[in-house]
Amino acid sequence: MERKYEFSWDLLGDIEEGRPHMGNTTRVEVYRLMQFTFRDIIEKHVGWEKTNEIFYDAGQLAGKEFYFHMLEKTDDLNQFINQLQDVLKELGMGILRIEEADMEKGELTLTMSEDLDCSGLPETGYEICTYDEGFISALLESFAGIPFIVKEIDCWCTGDRTCRFSAKAKNEGNQSEK
């Protein structure tokens, strides 16, 4: 398949150079405008389920690149979480918190408050943060070196006040869950 926009960090461009007056920030609405128009058109083309897959995968790619370019490598879970919390907060992406973490079992419960994707959205009755799911799974995989399946269990869109994610290390037994 011919590729024209295979992702690389360089595609984000030199923002300082390119936006000397506007700077590198924009409003959340703009981000959501782009995401939900994407979601709308893609859904029309490939359906709801496939769209979720695409967003999950896109989130994974973003998470992987994000880890590589924005975080410093560490083997310590606390240090990793601290860094991630700081960067996510600094970039206005959300407030990450850990509820439970058992790395031996490969199980984590995380929450993302004031989430960039969904906080303040109208209740739709179903979880919408599939991009976040992929994003978080790639971050955990990059940190731990093993793949993770991340599932949103509570979402603003289902009436909750914070997005809650359940992450489980992927093994042969649960590979089919994705």
Next chain:
Amino acid sequence: MISDEARLLLDYLEVQLYDVKTKQDIPTSLANDVGFLQLDKTMKIIRAAVVELGNGNLSYQINGKGYVLGSLKSLQASLRNLTWKTKAIAAGDFSQSVHCLGDFSDSFNSMTKKLEISIHEIKEIQEHFEMIFDTIPDMTIISNIEDGTVSAYNQAFLETMKFTKEELENKTILITDYCNDLDEHARFIERLMKDSFIKNAEINFHGKSDQIITGLVSSRIIKIKGVPHTLSVIRDITELKVIEKKLRESEELHRLLADNAADVIWTMGLDGKFTYISPSVEKLRGYTVAEVLAQSPEEVLCPSSLIHLQKGLENASQLIQNNLPFKVFRGELEQPCKNGTTVWTEATVSGIYSEDGSFIGMLGVTRDISDRKIMEDEIVRLSVTDKLTQSYNRLKLDETMEEQIQLAKIATVPFSILILDIDHFKRVNDNYGHQVGDQVLVELVAILQNHVRSDDVVGRWGGEEFLIILPNTGLEGSVGLAEKLLSLVGANIFTRAGRVTISIGVAAYQGDLSQESIVSRADSALYLAKKNGRNRVEYLK
């Protein structure tokens, strides 16, 4: 007024909200209402979730949707995150902080900071303690009082006990395994339990090689996790004990030698007071050791010798003050004895220094030299005595005359000499033999010595010639004495020889520069006496 149905609904809701037990049926009119049933379900979930959260059950699974449930979930998420952070802090990650719980966040973060500082301080203290513990040069151990298990030991312990670190790693060490006397150890623990602290108790134990180690143990009871332990610092004094024993033996040996030596051995400080004196002093001076130790320098030495001691002490003090070595002193001293006599001694005094080179005192050996002194006096006497007559010899006469000349020159004190010769002495020898002649000489000397002053010097000048030196005597006095002697000799009946006469030449000092000059004048006077008929006194003016 409300309808009965509404009243039933209100009763039902009140029970749900206010009562502990909720056995209240849904009002019949609403029992099949889907909307009410959904609401009722959510209300019951909220009630259950609030109860669980209120009881502290943070893992309670809150199912259901909606704003209130979502907020409860958010609260649950915050509390669970708080739990996670607290665990992380408990594990030592002080980078954790809370930001979403209002005033609590500040309090929590402040507590975390204080905890971090405290833990840091405790760690520093622990590190310092461990460093000190490990570098204490004495063996230091912490052991459980109950079972004797050693929970900590330092490098000195390994070195003294001859263990390597690897040998003791992951092994249970029981202090009792290394005690030589378990009863002694039990008594030690009993005493420690009673007093909480024991200082410098001497205990024998052994290390890996079974070699006995003597330790000076100081212990204190400490509590580790509530369990009483002993913190013990043990100074290895094994070598010290050996040295102490050797020193004691050596001291005993030296004291034995000192106590039994004929010489008097003593030590003295720079203040001139004895610090030790051997018992032989009693034999030397008649005083007991106690008496001598109490004596002042003036009581120890005769005045002429005391000057030596005072000067010696003065010199020694100066040398010590200037960090110069003590000069060994050797000299003859006269010491008073208890019976009123004196005894001549020879003392050799040297400095005593400690291992670090500091001056401690003086060590002296005093020897009785009375016999030697007598012998020396005898030698001196013999060297100036004529063997036959026991009067002074020519050597003594020469010395005395020289002294008188010098004295006369300086102090213009007059002196005179008599030279006398036995008349016709050859006849005595020829007629009676030399033995009789010798006897005449001896008897003549006796007459002369018995009739001169104590400071007059009578000596044999040669053959039958005698010379008498009369200090502080002018010509007139000396002529008078000569006449007297002439008369006495003439009146004496010599053994076997009978009557013997003498001739005397007198000369008084006249500013003579040498003895030859005065002797020559006396000789000339003697010649004149011989010439004028013998048995007479002549002098030259």
